[in-house]
Amino acid sequence: MSKVVITKADTYDEQAVALAMHELLNQLGGISKFIKPGDKVLLKPNMLEGLPPDKAVTTHPEIVRAMIRQVKGAGGIPLVGDSPGVSSTLKAAEKCGILRVCQHEDVELIPFIDKVEVPFAQGSTVKKFVLAKAYIQVDKVISLAKMKTHSFMGVTGGVKNLFGLMVGTDKAQFHLRMKKRSDFAGMLVDLAQVIKPVLYIVDGIVGMEGHGPRNGKPKQANILLGGRNGFAVDLVMAEVMGYKGETMPVAAKALSLDLSPRMKDIEIVGSGSNIRLEFAKPRNLESLDNKLPAPVVDFFQNQLTAKPVIADCCIACGRCAAHCPPEAIKMMDNKAVIDYKKCIRCYCCQELCPADAVKLQNGLLLKMIRRGK
Incomplete structure (x- = not known):
């Protein structure tokens, strides 16, 4: 054991x-x-x-x-x-x-x-x-x-x-x-x-x-x-x-x-073996990866996932653009701009943002699915 x-x-x-x-x-x-x-x-x-x-x-x-x-x-x-x-x-x-x-x-x-x-x-x-x-x-x-x-x-x-x-x-x-x-x-x-x-x-x-x-x-x-x-x-x-x-x-x-x-x-x-807590969960924890066929998920990606959105508090440091795996982020007019056709929803941008300016916004179909639970 x-x-x-x-x-x-x-x-x-x-x-x-x-x-x-x-x-x-x-x-x-x-x-x-x-x-x-x-x-x-x-x-x-x-x-x-x-x-x-x-x-x-x-x-x-x-x-x-x-x-x-x-x-x-x-x-x-x-x-x-x-x-x-x-x-x-x-x-x-x-x-x-x-x-x-x-x-x-x-x-x-x-x-x-x-x-x-x-x-x-x-x-x-x-x-x-x-x-x-x-x-x-x-x-x-x-x-x-x-x-x-x-x-x-x-x-x-x-x-x-x-x-x-x-x-x-x-x-x-x-x-x-x-x-x-x-x-x-x-x-x-x-x-x-x-x-x-x-x-x-x-x-x-x-x-x-x-x-x-x-x-x-x-x-x-x-x-x-x-x-x-x-x-x-x-x-x-x-x-x-x-x-x-x-x-x-x-x-x-x-x-x-x-x-x-x-x-x-x-x-x-151990002395803490009975401790149980309640941590607030990240908004995008739930995944549809194994609930729908992959082609459907890919086709409706914008609607079936939580997408990263750049908030007004963006400080234009460029970190998200520099570290984005698919190079889906560009700096334009002193703000990060995301190309959602390239975005793979890895959330590296959210993970590394020093200003906490990357928020997650549920797509319409994902909102409907969650409401129907």
Whole structure:
């Protein structure tokens, strides 16, 4: 039976986080079950963008510190790395506080620049990945995720966090190739099998609800979650957030491939095992991917999906245009303009907008379908 640990932690105080991490790992047999002396260990936090920790966009630096010390205590050699959605690794780490922790703990921060091709013939969706070269230069990987809602995947936790092992704009190709949520989820499931983290930790002391993963609101949850099986950890995380965990795209795909246990088959332990919350959901969580034939969905895309709309608070920074996978956004008269014939509804624009100027507007048929429930 898969075990997922939920421990209570009321603040990001250094000692409080260390105690919660210690409790979590003890429930799993201790850090020595995962890390051996001499192991080079890549700690992969969520550094989506360089924003202050109180925005709840990134993994809190004290979570990174606590795991650094645990790895060192086991005789391992910790390294920290990620490929942010915006800006360089160094700049993002500086602004979100992780660089300071790395410097204080004398740990190398690795910018993901160099790449390596990794074949995966048995993949259900993807047969080959191009990943940060750091992945093959370490012995172990630990995912240090943030508990957040996600406009495309419903929730983002330990498994989605691994998407950051793809370098820079390489991520965009998967949004172009996998427009359906079920396909994108399949890619993430394959990615998790390739990387094989030995441990998944989710920072839920303060999570994010609503329009995650960047423009939602901080949500106090006072927990850390962890376990060996990332699909099980994320399934429990979604349930804690108030979702039907098994219906989340990644969970559904992992369950279909027998890579995840059912919720009823997961042993949930720890001081926070009974905590259940209600996170505000992103507006476009519901998907029609598997409810109507693909040609019908494609033909009526404007009416059957929530489309991104640029609000008047647009600051004309150009970030959405620069990162749009199908190049559907242009800057005109100091405002972003979307070509809906090209838009694939990946919501990268909403995810990365620094002014929260990308709103989601339901199409007419989608409104009618939802009213008829």
